[in-house]
Amino acid sequence: MPTADYTVHIVDDDEAVRKSLAFMLTMNGFAARIHESASSFLQFAPSIHHGVLVTDLRMPDMSGVELIRKLKSTKAGVSAIVITGHGDVPLAVEAMKSGAVDFIEKPFDDIAMIDAIIRAAAMLMEQPGAPTGLADVQACLDTLSKREREVLAAVVAGQPNKLIAYELQISSRTVEVHRANVMAKMRAQSLPQLVRMAIEAGFGQA
Secondary structure (H helix, E strand, O other), X not given: OOOOOOEEEEEOOOHHXXXXXXXXXXXXXXXXXXXXXHHHHHHHHXXXXXXXXXXXXXXXXXXXXXXXXXXXXXXXXXXXXXEEOOOOHHHHHHHHHHOOOEEEEOOOOHHHHHHXXXXXXXXXXXXXXXXXXXXXXXHHHOXXXXXXXXXXXXXXXXXXXXXXXXXXXXXXXXXXXXHXXXXXXXXXXXXXXXXXXXXXXXXXXX
């Protein structure tokens, strides 16, 4: 539920997007603050103890991925969500590897954004890497077939279905079937959740 314990920080170079999102969140009981650029937010970030960042991936002064990477060095208490366009899922995956906790694809509705913010805020209170959580994820990973693990590794790498199909020498339709099976076996409700679980478990990482 919305709470005064944290503030949602909106970073987007589009003023109309910033204002409309802030208005929607305020009307739904959230404390919201807008920042016109990634650079201005970074200057403010060290003073944040409990915050949720909602940032666009593509901005003129700094990408959302770069912002999240730089945010790490500020020691700010922030969970980050990135907003991505249709073709930017690989960038969103890169953002999650850099520390984002979720991504939302445009166009999104108000409920999807609110749900993502509530999840991100809950992560502020969680102890990262809880053994039971990782054990559960690993148990799900162990149920995947060799081909399903190959597809999952490609998804975590941010590859689109057509490229996965080409590299594995299977049809795009077969890739879709494997992805659906992976989602079911991992008990993932969304692509961001699937990617997050894989990253937390160290799957596909050197």
